[in-house]
Amino acid sequence: MGMRPQKPSHSAWLVPVVALLSMVGPFSIDTYLPSFKAIEFTFSVSRELLSQSLGFYLMAFAVSTLFWGPLADRFGRRRVVLWSLSLYLLASLACAMTTSFSQLLLARTIQGLGAGGGLVAGRAMIRDSFESRLAHRAMSQVMILFAVAPAIAPIIGGVLESGLGWRSVFYFLALYAVLTMVMVYTVIPETLPSSDRQSLQLSTLLAGYRQLLRHWQFMALILALSIAFSGLFLYIAGAPTILFDFLGLGSGDFGFQFVPMVAGLMFGAYVTGRLTHRWSSQKIVHVAFGVLAVACVLNLLQVLWLPAYLLTVIGPLVVYAVGIAMALPGLSILALDCFPRRRGMASALQSFLQMSSSALVASLVVPFLKDSLGRFVFGQIAFTVLAALLWWVAFRKMRPIS
DSSP, X not given: OOOOOSOHHHHHHHHHHHHHHHHHHHHHHHTTGGGHHHHHHHHTOOHHHHHHHHHHHHHHHHHHHHHHHHHHHHHOHHHHHHHHHHHHHHHHHHHHTOXXXXXXXXXXXXXXXXXXXXXXXXXHHHHHHSOHHHHHHHHHHHHHHHTHHHHHHHHHHHHHHHHHOTHHHHHHHHHHHHHHXXXXXXXXXXXXXXXXXXXXXXXXXXXXXXHHHHOHHHHHHHHHHHHHHHHHHHHHHTHHIIIIIISOOOGGGTHHHHHHHHHHHXXXXXXXXXXXXXXXXXXXXXXXXXXXXXXXXXXXHHHHHSOOOHHHHHHHHHHHHHHHHXXXXXXXXXXXXXXXXXHHHHHHHHHHXXXXXXXXXXXXXXXXXXXXXXXXXXXXXXXXXXXXXXXXXXXXXXXXXX
16 A cells, blocks of 8 residues: 655665764764863763653653654655654754753753654654565665664764864764754655554554553563663763773773774674575574674673773674674564554654663663673673563564565
């Protein structure tokens, strides 16, 4: 029923534009990490308190997805992307012009509200436009491009902070929003057919979310995705502690963690894209969890028997990034396929859980683990084991995809 509404000439733009939308999140997080010391000095706040600005952003992002998803199902993907990026643009400018830490928290919260729409609508655009196997491959291509963001974001942030001050980071984010809006407006048509538009009545929305929450297989899939990603995000949110405190590096050295990590993400996404020609999504996810298990074992061995050097700390993280890049596209597509007519809402709940878990990691878990590198390792292992159990629960009665 109108599953490919866009013109063939536009299809080549869909993957890179969805990747740009997905990159809003990591840019919003990673570009200002090198500025932590400068922002702490400007507002006379502690590291723990400043970390709450990340937690506030992520929680607002998570909550907003619950609204952006139904809006994308009702008004279309493209319109929601433009609305959300407009809000993100205004909030980024507000972050740059804050004069107190409380104002920064408020502006970051609004920024999170604006950032959620592009991620939700972008995932739905991919599944609107491709059948399952091609959608998996497209999501892997998105992951390859998306993975560039965490590599270059802290480097860009470090250069901007050193040369122009920390406020320039948020002006950069505002400019990124403008450029992405121009791309969406000029080259991306609407992918949701009018016949598939959903109602926005409160009773209908509540019934839809109740249906999603009661679908145990869908819930197991999106929880597995969120918790597995938390094992990686633990090291992203904790990067200032790991680099400054454990490895003795400075604000210009974030590339030593993020570039190898992102290389792992890109390699894992590339491998996944190649495997989709021959393997089902379920098989790829199986292998991905095997890679995550290897990474956890290597991480445990290094923290027990090796000193905390850059290579020994970052090496296992790269392997974990490979596993995450292999797992996420398959888990996401399998989850969206549980509700073909409510992909916006399904993507919204998926994003909500992923961002909520990331917010909890940034606000509660990282401050609790900050005193010891070993605590980071055991935290990652705990997340991985729980995610693997949830995947096993979801897979048990899943029909194989040929």
